[in-house]
Amino acid sequence: MTRPLALLWDNFGPLHEDRARAVAAAFGRDRRVVGIELCSKSDVYGWRSFDDSGFERITLFPGQDLTTVSTPRLLARLIATAHSLGRGDYVLCHWNLPAIFLFAVSLRLGGSRVFTMGCSKFDDKPRRAWKEMLKATMFLPYQGAIGSGLRSTDYFRFLGVPAARVFGEYNTVSIARIRRLSGQPIAPGGTPYAERRFVSVARLVPKKNLAILLDAYRIYRNTTTAAPRSLVLCGSGPLEPTLKQQAERLGIAADVCFTGFVQTEEVVHHLADAVALLLPSIEEQFGNVVPEAQAMGLPVILSDNCGARDLLIRSAVNGFVVEPDNPEGLAFFMRLLAEDEALWRQFCEAATAVAPGGDVQELCRAVSALAGLPFDNGTTR
Incomplete structure (x- = not known):
């Protein structure tokens, strides 16, 4: 046998x-x-x-x-x-x-x-x-x-x-499955740069640090020199009502979409329309969505706590690494990728190059x- x-x-x-x-x-x-x-x-x-x-x-x-x-x-x-x-x-x-x-x-x-x-x-x-x-x-x-x-x-x-x-x-x-499910070219191809949004894929639980992400998005909106991009939060969890209330309080609710739990097929479609993936977790053993995002050629902004940054992310090359308690820094990196198309395209190419490592x-x-x-x-x- x-x-x-x-x-x-x-x-x-x-x-x-x-x-x-x-x-x-x-x-x-x-x-x-x-x-x-x-x-x-x-x-x-x-x-x-x-x-x-x-x-x-x-x-x-x-x-x-x-x-x-x-x-x-x-x-x-x-x-x-x-x-x-x-x-x-x-x-x-x-x-x-x-x-x-x-x-x-x-x-x-x-x-x-x-x-x-x-x-x-x-x-x-x-x-x-x-x-x-x-x-x-x-x-x-x-x-x-x-x-x-x-x-x-x-x-x-x-x-x-x-x-x-x-x-x-x-x-x-x-990588092949992610790209097949998307049905779109990987970035910087596919969805035009001007139409892309910020995307987070995470359970709505404390360790994912989404309250800081909403603070960062408010800062980004208030400081960007271009038309603000919307933010899509893919995931469900006990913090959903609290986070929605925070978005209302910060005056950003109209531009923040809470999708609830979504299956992989829909996650991939959101990634295909994204300008960057955001993952500012306080605790994150790895972050499976990072290689999924890189399979679509996306830059990633994530916290130093995320294990995926060890081999897959090089700050200022294919993404940015930020402290999880630093919404100002996160907003700064969001502005860079949202306003500078040449820089974004450079990061997309670098993300695609490192994707086989995941x-x-x-x-x-x-x-x-x-x-x-x-x-x-x-x-x-």
């Missing part, structure tokens, strides 16, 4: 589909590539189900989300699934879940190779030494890891994953290194 190569996530959204399909395309001739989905529903995102052709998917708890499944039930189902698949290479997300830790231990005892993947960084939040020591024990079963950017891979090494067995990049997208082929490269599988780089999928 072919030795399985399994990738595990709690719930498969479009980005996990990209990753599983790319790994299957790269290694499926030699290995049985399986995507293990814990639950068919997400307790955070409203993703629609998708076409999983191109890879084999096993869903442990159809019709449920993770909040409804106890640790013993989850662990039992995981062990039974691994028993049916056999000894192989398992790449697991969600190392922090007790069931995943115990599952990783059982895989190691059964002779499988076990790896983890994720995007956490040391600077995501205040850290305490005793908690980090306890956390490090959760990584003892893992023989390698796939991180997202320099700070993420460094954090895996800090937590005890063998340094030579930590690779990037985990947080990747299919493509799913980078994940395949990391899987190849961990599992010892040949990888010919393929083509952008």
Whole structure:
């Protein structure tokens, strides 16, 4: 029987589909590539189900989300699934879940190779030494890891994953899928410069720092020398009423569009019409929308806290990096891109040039290194 190569996530959204399909395309001739989905529903995102052709998917708890499944039930189902698949290479997300830790231990005892993947960084939040020591024990079963950017891979090494067995990049997208969904040329082609808007794609929760973004947009509107561009906020969350009230209070409500939660297809269309993506998060392990934006040739203005800036953003080259508590600085960078078409076009070309660093082929490269599988780089999928 072919030795399985399994990738595990709690719930498969479009980005996990990209990753599983790319790994299957790269290694499926030699290995049985399986995507293990814990639950068919997400307790955070409203993703629609998708076409999983191109890879084999096993869903442990159809019709449920993770909040409804106890640790013993989850662990039992995981062990039974691994028993049916056999000894192989398992790449697991969600190392922090007790069931995943115990599952990783059982895989190691059964002779499988076990790896983890994720995007956490040391600077995501205040850290305490005793908690980090306890956390490090959760990584003892893992023989390698796939991180997202320099700070993420460094954090895996800090937590005890063998340094030579930590690779990037985990947080990747299919550039080809994003461009196909848009149906438009990438920037600076497509929508005319004068008709483009600012776009934010984020859940409406405190860590996304959207109150500061609205302050920055007010400053931009009051100081721009050109016709102000509108702002589109794609996402839903508990702060929506508060943010709408803030927009009214600041006198910008007429030019701020709250779309609510939108599926990937609509996100891509908003990106295709954007002058720049804005992501000023206080806490952001990575920022999956950054490689999506770069797939469309967009400059990105983001906070230093976003992990995506490590490898994908070069300030004043293909975007800008700003402090999350600096609305004046954010507004200044917005004005630069909104008023100087030559500069914007230069940034678009630079964003397109770096976009392959966020493509799913980078994940395949990391899987190849961990599992010892040949990888010919393929083509952008």
